[in-house]
Amino acid sequence: MKIVSACLAGIKCRWDGKARPCLKVIELVKQGKAIPVCPEQLGGLTTPRTPAEQKNDKIFTKDGKDVTAQFERGAEEALKIAKLANCNEAIVKSKSSSCGSGKVYDGTFSGKLINGDGVFAKILKKNNIKLFTENEI
Numbered sequence: 001m002k003i004v005s006a007c008l009a010g011i012k013c014r015w016d017g018k019a020r021p022c023l024k025v026i027e028l029v030k031q032g033k034a035i036p037v038c039p040e041q042l043g044g045l046t047t048p049r050t051p052a053e054q055k056n057d058k059i060f061t062k063d064g065k066d067v068t069a070q071f072e073r074g075a076e077e078a079l080k081i082a083k084l085a086n087c088n089e090a091i092v093k094s095k096s097s098s099c100g101s102g103k104v105y106d107g108t109f110s111g112k113l114i115n116g117d118g119v120f121a122k123i124l125k126k127n128n129i130k131l132f133t134e135n136e137i
């Protein structure tokens with residue numbers, strides 16, 4: 001079983017109220033082989049919401065609000081779902097401050113990327129769940 005970023009499954013859960021549908025992910029969900037989760041929504045954030053990026057191990061919205069606690073809570077809750085469903089792999093949305101794996105935005109809201117993982121991606125890796133972005137499947 002795979003845990004997947006809900007926006008890749010066509011759920012309109014992104015900060016801008018849109019989805020980023022990936023046909024391969026949608027197919028996996030349809031076949032009962034993947035479960036969609038949105039850690040930012042599970043952390044109590046609204047949709048749409050102000051975009052947020054990582055800076056020095058914390059997460060701030062574009063207008064300067066510290067939302068680290070919501071991101072961490074959402075990552076923990078999404079991990080719980082992954083464990084309940086015995087997921088050993090994940091397909092995550094690239095570059096996201098929650099789901100991004102390998103590269104994330106640098107905290108300047110300029111589109112610049114740095115090496116690193118989103119809050120949810122980090123916790124999945126710690127729990128030995130293998131990650132792929134939508135560009136790696």
Ligand code: SF4
Binds near residue numbers: 014038039093096
């Ligand atoms: S937190 Fe993850 S699942 Fe939710 S919108 Fe962002 S990238 Fe998609």
